[in-house]
Amino acid sequence: MTKNIYFASDFHLGSPNHAESRKREDRIVRWLNFIQPTCGELFLMGDVFDFWFEYKYVVPKGFVRLQGKLAEMADSGIKIYFFKGNHDMWVKDYFTQEIGMEIISDELLIERNGKKFFLHHGDGLGPGDRKYKFLRKIFRNPICQWLFGMVPPRIGMGIANGWSAHSRAASKAEEVFVGEDKEWLAVYAKEQLSKQHFDYFVFGHRHLPLTIKLSESSTYINIGEWLNYNSYGVFDGETLKLAYFEK
Template sequence: MAKNIYFASDFHLGSPNYNESRKREERIVSWLNFIEPNCSELFLMGDVFDFWFEYKTVVPKGFIRLQGKLAQMADRGIKIYFFKGNHDMWVNDYFTKEIGIEIISDELIIERNGKKFYLHHGDGLGPGDAKYKFLRKIFRNPFCQWAFSILPPRIGLSIANGWSGSSRVASNKKEVFISEESEWLAIYAKEQLAKQHFDYFIFGHRHLPLDINLNENSRYLNIGEWINYSSYGVFDGEDLRLEYYSNP
């Protein structure tokens, strides 16, 4: 009986170009085939797409292999969650209607096998980055989304492709770890621990696989990205691990 829970983030499909994105999509689908026999739940924790916007009758084309694989997994009874990231915060109800995926807008707190998890994409948390936090409120505002939706898809998606072309994925900027004291998501996790206990904090967004002990009973795991690392988290009912996928 399948019991493993998997966590992955920051596929950034669509960037930096069609060919590279297609190769990455094939690797992701290969990974999903690899984990499927032992997977009970799958948490896709944001920035699955480098840009996504759902018009009333139009969605961005492409990524059909990933969508088909997720539909197959959902049809087998695997529960799938999709967290809104800073690149795909305009996901609406398309994946819920077509596949049955549950959309998560912010944090999700769950308990599995006696372990308590705090899950979030990671954007807008912790100290600093006031400019992005301000923009996040604007982009998540229903009026802003409506204003974008009245643009014809040809224009709206053209603008989106321009944004993607200037992202850190397109420039392939690799993040570096400086210190635990400088790790803003670890700082945020410790602030939450002062209020209540969590066994695990799991984030994406950082683009750097990290596994940090916050105290004797709590850990912060950043599940990295799929441009350079192909990293993911897996909980087997007893322990949480950070792992890396290599195509067989």
């Protein structure tokens, strides 16, 4: 039997507080238990954590149920990919060493069962948002990361948690569709499609589950988030569709 491929993004674990994050983590683990029997590959497409920074000997505490479940799935032979999002772009090699996940920094181009996929968290793509694109270059700069790593974890994590408390995820506001011509990731996908064919463009980051036909043979899908929608993508070997868990 051909196994399914699953895509999920924007868990934002840690936000807005420990109690709500734990409820969300438990729900995500239930979802992983649900998909495990039919899962061949799992793509976690960014912002799994609302903040993550790996010091040389220190990582953020918590999230052990998710990590344990992912380790179990990886040990059973399921290939897991972890995309760096704009909230957890400072992931390094901890998850590769401890769980066996493959870390993806930017886009990943794959082909499965004759279908071509363009995969990316979605941050920094498309028109506009120049302020974030500038900050992204700073945040991803190795020297800047090294300097932040010199800050003691108690202070560094305090700064990060304060920033996280004012993030978009903390507000839990639901996004609204602004029109195909104004959906910047759809615009970006159309630009890429003019250069090379892909059957599916799959993104997170936008926080709104979306399916937009770009052409007769190409589709843009945003897999949404787990603060409001519990949405994910599933590819059964023929078609990629949005699905919802406990929604």
